[in-house]
Amino acid sequence: MTKDVIISIRGLQVLVDENGEQEPVEVLNTGQYYYKNNQHYILYDEPAEGFEETTHNILKFNKNKLEVRKRGLMEVHMIFEENKKNISMYQTPFGVMDMGIATTRIELTEEPERIFLEVDYALEMGGSYVGDCNIQLLVQARTKENLAL
DSSP states (O other): OOSEEEEEEEEEEEEEOTTSOEEEEEEEEEEEEEEETTEEEEEEEEOOTTOSOOEEEEEEEOSSEEEEEEEESSBEEEEEETTEEEEEEEEETTEEEEEEEEEEEEEEEEETTEEEEEEEEEEEETTEEEEEEEEEEEEEEOOSTTTTO
16 A cells, blocks of 8 residues: 555544434545554544644554544544443533443455445443444545546
């Protein structure tokens, strides 16, 4: 895999539309990829609508665990480990929330120029169950064909 990559994260946040239907959110971005000590690392910056400051993201993962670190406008260190519950403090411009993540499944598919990670988890906010969630992370080598992104 090349250092320069395209990152697609689907379902990290779930929004509810005006009809009460859940709509998955997809974030498409460019970033850097590294592999060190049997861990995959993805680094990218994420702008926030209505704010000048961005959030720097570091994703660290293998077949058993995903760590998401956000620094900047949003700050959090989330840990997803299969069959474990982890608590994180999520700092936003609007305040701090405690977030519980109970991961039920992690599945990693690795190919020479493509990595796909899928995580299923139950989410709690403020000690209350919010819902069952899913993250789909697709990392692809940046090529001449997808250079426009």
